[in-house]
Amino acid sequence: MLKKGFLKPEISINKLGGRRFWTGIVVGIASSFIFSLFFNYSREALRMVTSMNDLYILPERDFRIYDLFTATFSTSIGLGLTIVYWLNGRNSYIKKLYYQRFAVANSWFIVFVAIMIVGRLGSVIPIIVYGQQGFDNQLNFIRDFSLLLFCIPIYIFIAHWLSIRLIFKIHNWAIYSLLIFSLTSFLIFQVTNVDRSIINDSYYNQNKGRYEYVNSEIKKALKYDVNISDSIKNILQKKYADRTNQLVFNLKQQFQNDNVVPLKSLILEKIVIHNMNQHTSYYSRRKPDLDRNWSYAQPEQIYCQIQKYESNSAEVKVLFEILNEQSQLFIIPEINWDDWDSYSQYEKEKSFRRRNLMYITETIQSKLIQVIEQLRTEKKYEIYHYLLPEIEFIDIGNQKQCEIELTCANMV
Structure with missing residues (x-):
C-alpha cells in the first residue's frame, strides 16, 4: 500500500x-x-x-x-x-x-x-x-x-x-x-x-599618429601602383602581435642578400621603423652580437640598395626616407619630465625606444653616421640630402664606433 x-x-x-x-x-x-x-x-x-x-x-x-x-x-x-x-x-x-x-x-x-x-x-x-x-x-x-x-x-x-x-x-x-x-x-x-x-x-586617440601614418603611406603607395592589402594594414596597425613581429623579421631578412628589395617591401620597412615595430630581442650575459637586436635593415644594406637603382627612381626616394626614419630613432630629444604632459604618446615611446637602443645595440649608430656622411658626398643624390639629418655620435650604454667599407655588388 x-x-x-x-x-x-x-x-x-x-x-x-x-x-x-x-x-x-x-x-x-x-x-x-x-x-x-x-x-x-x-x-x-x-x-x-x-x-x-x-x-x-x-x-x-x-x-x-x-x-x-x-x-x-x-x-x-x-x-x-x-x-x-x-x-x-x-x-x-x-x-x-x-x-x-x-x-x-x-x-x-x-x-x-x-x-x-x-x-x-x-x-x-x-x-x-x-x-x-x-x-x-x-x-x-x-x-x-x-x-x-x-x-x-x-x-x-x-x-x-x-x-x-x-x-x-x-x-x-x-x-x-x-x-x-x-x-x-x-x-x-x-x-x-x-x-x-x-x-x-580612446585607444585610437592614444595611437592616432600610428594609424594615420599607416593610412597615409598606404595612399602614397597607390601612386607607385603598389597595393597593400587590408590584412597587411591590420598587421601594421598592431604593435606587438605575432604577425607584426614576423613581418618585421621577414623584411629584415630581405635586405641580407644581394637581391634587389621590391618597392612594396621598402614601403613596409619605412612604416615599421616609423611605428617602432620590432622583432624578438636577443639577450645574453656574454654580450654576443648585440646588433642582432636591431629589428631593421642595417644602414650599409640600405646604402647598397640605393646603389642598385637609378638615382631618380621611387625606390631611391623611399630608401632615403628609411634612413631618415632610422636617424630619428637616435636624434629624438630626451623627455623633459617637467613638461611630461606636453608630449604625445608617440614622442614618449620614441624617446624610451632611443634610450633602449643605446643598450641593446652596439654599432648601428656609428654605421648610420658613416652611411649618411657618404651619401652627402655623392652629388647624384643631392635632391635627397634634406632627408639626411645631422647625427652626432652619443657614447651611452653599449655604443661603440666601428669602421665599415661601403662597397656593394651589382651597383648601377
Whole structure:
C-alpha cells in the first residue's frame, strides 16, 4: 500500500503560492539584467587592460555572440535564483522536506559554481593571454570553443529543472519555461549591450599618429601602383602581435642578400621603423652580437640598395626616407619630465625606444653616421640630402664606433 505523500504533486502556481510565484519571477528577471550588465561592463574593463599592448578588438559579429552568451548565461543564473525563492520556506504540498532542501542547495550550488567558472575564465584569460605581447588571436573561443558557449547556459537550465522534478510533476512547465527563458535572454541581449566604441576610440586617440601614418603611406603607395592589402594594414596597425613581429623579421631578412628589395617591401620597412615595430630581442650575459637586436635593415644594406637603382627612381626616394626614419630613432630629444604632459604618446615611446637602443645595440649608430656622411658626398643624390639629418655620435650604454667599407655588388 502506498504511503501518503508518495506521489509527487503537479506543479502549479497555486501549489507554489501566487504571491511567491510572481515575486520569484520578478527576482529572477531583475537579477538576470543585473548579472548581464555586470558581466558586460566587467568584460570591457578587462579588455581595457589589454590596451597596454594591443587592444583586444574583435569583429562586431563576434562581440555580439559574446553578448548573447552573457545574456543566456545571466538568464540561467536568474532562473536558479527564481527556483531558490520558490522553494524557500514551508510548503504544505511538499511532503519530503529533504528533497526541498536538496533542490534549494542544488540551485545555490549551480549558481555559485557557474559564476566562479565563467568569472575565472573571463578574468584570467584577458589578463594573462589576451594582454600578452605577441598575442594575435591564437585563442578564440568563438572559433575554437563555440559549442562550450552554447552548452553552458543549456546545462544550467536543465540542471535546475532536474532538481524540481524531485518534488513536483513538471509536465509542460519546462517547455513553457524554455520559451520564457529564450524571450528573456533575447530581451537582455538587446537591452544590456555595452558601447565598445568608448574604449576603442580612446585607444585610437592614444595611437592616432600610428594609424594615420599607416593610412597615409598606404595612399602614397597607390601612386607607385603598389597595393597593400587590408590584412597587411591590420598587421601594421598592431604593435606587438605575432604577425607584426614576423613581418618585421621577414623584411629584415630581405635586405641580407644581394637581391634587389621590391618597392612594396621598402614601403613596409619605412612604416615599421616609423611605428617602432620590432622583432624578438636577443639577450645574453656574454654580450654576443648585440646588433642582432636591431629589428631593421642595417644602414650599409640600405646604402647598397640605393646603389642598385637609378638615382631618380621611387625606390631611391623611399630608401632615403628609411634612413631618415632610422636617424630619428637616435636624434629624438630626451623627455623633459617637467613638461611630461606636453608630449604625445608617440614622442614618449620614441624617446624610451632611443634610450633602449643605446643598450641593446652596439654599432648601428656609428654605421648610420658613416652611411649618411657618404651619401652627402655623392652629388647624384643631392635632391635627397634634406632627408639626411645631422647625427652626432652619443657614447651611452653599449655604443661603440666601428669602421665599415661601403662597397656593394651589382651597383648601377
